[in-house]
Amino acid sequence: MFEKLKDLKTYEAGKPIELVVREFGIKPEEIIKLASNENPYGPPPKAIEKVKNIANQMHRYPDDSFFELKDALSVKFDIKNSNVIIGAGSDQILEFAVHAIAPKKVLMAGITFAMYEIYSKQVGAEILKTKSITHNLNEFYEIYKQQKPEIIFLCVPNNPLGECVDSKEVFEFIEKIDQNTLIVVDGAYQEFASYKDKNKEIKPKDILKYPNVLYTGTFSKAYGLGGMRIGYGIANEFIIQNLHKLRPPFNITTLSLAAAIEALKDEEFVKMGIVKNFEEMEKYKNFAKENGLDYIDSYTNFIVLYIKNSTKIAENLLKKGIIVRNMASYGFEALRITIGKPEENDKLLNTLKGMIS
Numbered sequence: 001m002f003e004k005l006k007d008l009k010t011y012e013a014g015k016p017i018e019l020v021v022r023e024f025g026i027k028p029e030e031i032i033k034l035a036s037n038e039n040p041y042g043p044p045p046k047a048i049e050k051v052k053n054i055a056n057q058m059h060r061y062p063d064d065s066f067f068e069l070k071d072a073l074s075v076k077f078d079i080k081n082s083n084v085i086i087g088a089g090s091d092q093i094l095e096f097a098v099h100a101i102a103p104k105k106v107l108m109a110g111i112t113f114a115m116y117e118i119y120s121k122q123v124g125a126e127i128l129k130t131k132s133i134t135h136n137l138n139e140f141y142e143i144y145k146q147q148k149p150e151i152i153f154l155c156v157p158n159n160p161l162g163e164c165v166d167s168k169e170v171f172e173f174i175e176k177i178d179q180n181t182l183i184v185v186d187g188a189y190q191e192f193a194s195y196k197d198k199n200k201e202i203k204p205k206d207i208l209k210y211p212n213v214l215y216t217g218t219f220s221k222a223y224g225l226g227g228m229r230i231g232y233g234i235a236n237e238f239i240i241q242n243l244h245k246l247r248p249p250f251n252i253t254t255l256s257l258a259a260a261i262e263a264l265k266d267e268e269f270v271k272m273g274i275v276k277n278f279e280e281m282e283k284y285k286n287f288a289k290e291n292g293l294d295y296i297d298s299y300t301n302f303i304v305l306y307i308k309n310s311t312k313i314a315e316n317l318l319k320k321g322i323i324v325r326n327m328a329s330y331g332f333e334a335l336r337i338t339i340g341k342p343e344e345n346d347k348l349l350n351t352l353k354g355m356i357s
């Protein structure tokens with residue numbers, strides 16, 4: 001029993017605030033959580049208001065067609081409702097895609113979003129990774145030619161490193177791949193990347209002409225709805241119809257649906273968060289330069305700082321109520337830090353300064 005799961009590690013989620021309260025007796029309001037790439041400015045105010053107003057609908061299943069949200073996404077991206085599938089987080093769309101194909105081989109970057117590997121191993125797939133930890137699409141292509149994987153994951157921009165390939169490169173790559181291979185373009189942080197640099201923007205509409213490309217997006221990051229678990233997939237109708245065969249009924253809660261619909265109307269709030277993200281990220285870059293630390297130029301809402309003894313430092317930060325992500329499990333000493341609010345970033349950097357000097 002469970003033979004196929006023998007080598008499968010459980011996904012290690014960012015540590016929750018509750019754990020720090022329990023283990024170190026720190027008050028929840030004093031804890032700074034910069035480990036899960038959430039929106040530090042909270043949910044969009046319009047979404048909060050809406051969820052309060054419809055709390056008395058909790059006894060009803062949601063509209064299982066998710067028509068209103070699909071409609072709003074279709075308008076936003078200039079596509080059709082039938083090109084959209086809604087998931088409990090974009091995670092669920094990734095899961096549908098892998099389980100729908102049950103591939104023998106899957107290709108991804110050397111270091112990338114852990115769930116690609118986890119879902120693939122669940123169906124017994126062999127995992128192929130580029131030697132390069134970031135996305136080197138030439139290397140992707142070489143491995144593709146030799147191994148013919150059935151799924152290729154491109155994380156644009158990439159979590160947990162933060163780098164981003166140009167969209168031009170992505171499309172040139174897609175053109176070279178046989179139509180029997182599904183290419184998943186994970187755009188969980190696209191809102192950040194496309195704001196920082198237009199060359200990184202992937203328009204979901206542009207992938208529709210390919211019969212073998214699935215774009216995934218989320219409300220968990222720029223839209224501030226991580227706790228609501230809602231995301232989406234966009235592709236041509238044939239892919240979407242097939243992914244729907246894996247979708248359980250009512251996979252999105254009534255409240256999450258409503259929150260996502262309102263979040264799409266609150267573009268101003270979303271934009272504010274993105275603008276502040278990159279303003280605040282400068283503090284981290286300056287800190288790195290001043291202290292002789294390397295960092296990875298980031299197109300997301302987090303930054304990777306290379307720091308010696310990152311395990312010890314992450315532990316010490318935790319004791320002070322600051323949660324960050326240690327990268328040691330990926331094989332190098334670094335911290336991945338979600339960009340927080342100004343006061344959170346200041347406190348973290350001051351505390352970190354004391355630990356490295």
Ligand code: PMP
Pocket residue numbers: 037088089090091092113155158159186188189217218219220226229230231
């Ligand atoms: N893709 C990437 C690259 C991510 O970093 C994440 C969340 N950490 C997801 C997908 C899944 O996000 P969600 O399920 O919250 O939409």
